[in-house]
Amino acid sequence: MSTTPTTTPTTTPTAAPDVAPGADAAPITLVTGASSGIGQSAALEVARGGSGVVLTYRGNPDGAGRTVRQIEEIGGTAVALPLDTAxxxxxxxFAEQVARTLQDTWHSAHLTGLVNNAGSSRPAAFADTSEDALDELGDVLFKGPFFLTQALLPLLADGASIVNVSSSSTRPFGMTPGFSAYAAFKGAVVVWSRYLAKELGTRGIRVNTVAPGPTRTRLGGDAFARHPELIAPLAENTALGRIGEGADVGRVIAFLLSEQAxxxxGQDIDVSGGYDL
Structure with missing residues (x-):
């Protein structure tokens, strides 16, 4: 069963149903920004592991539909919902809509996984970064995940797992001019996630981040597709000799959501193929 709504409801949110921890039968993971790239791959990987998937999209409903169909083709169940994380x-x-979706699709009251992946990238030199551009980045990269997680917290089961997508740009190597604002907000995600791991540990909820290196996604206006000449230099600076693909990161996200992890x-896992070693 799958649906792809095109509007966001405006009804007053209600609390999640009072269901005892462990009462839900199957894992269900919410992945933001899952219409392409890392989010799409993460959704597919968690579905392969037996999890139902609630996935979100903003400007790419066709991509979200493809993700749903691919999950259905491997025997999974997925629902796509529109969401602007800014x-x-x-x-x-949106949290109320998720609660209804959980009940209607899986007869469940809880999410067992949350992946904050939706992002944006607009490279600009520090001297040219405007206040509006900084606010726009901050809303998507940090403020959005912060308050979305807060809104979904009543729906997260005890023992759930959260994975937030950071970036190798936060590391003291491989720094590229033009990404100071982007990297600063991704660094904030890492610190916030560590504190969240401490605060939510009392409920058995684990919180980690993954830090992709250069990865083929639609960020930056599908930059690698528009500028393929960028790929070779990045691959040469990567120990494993290529840039990353969404599946490289998606598999690590699925692992961190699983019982094996x-x-x-409270960890930030580098998933870069050895970028700038």
Missing amino acids: RTGTFPA GWIT
Whole structure:
């Protein structure tokens, strides 16, 4: 069963049903920005592991539909919902929509996984970065995941797992001019995730981040497709000799969501193929 709504409801949010921990029968993971790239791959990988998937998209409904169909082709169940992670005022209504989707599709009351992947990238030299551009990046990269996680917290089961996507640009190597604002907000995600791991540990909820290196995604206006000449220099600076693909990161996200990673929390995992070693 799958649906792809085209509007976001505006009804008043309600609390999640009172269901005892462990009462839900199957894992269900919400992945933001899953219409392409890392988010799409993460959705497919968690579905292969037996998880139902609620996936979100903003400007690419066709891509979201493809993700749903691919999950269905491997025997999984997925629902695609529209979400702009920069519009925090819509989050309470979105949480209510997720609660209804859980009940209608899986007869469940809880999510067992959350992947904050949706992002944006607009390279600009520090001297040319405007206040509006900084606010726009901050809303998508940090403020959005922060308050979306807060809105979804009542729906997260005890023992759930959260994976936030950071970036290798936060590391003291491989720094590229033009990404100071982007990297600063991704660094904030890493620090926030570490504190969240501490705060939510009392509920058995694990929180980790993954830090992709140069990876083929639609960020930056599908930059690698428009400028393929960028790929070779990055591949030459990567120990494994190529840039990353969405599946490279998606598999690590799926692992961190799984029981096999049950003793890992508060960590930022480099997933870069050895970029700039």
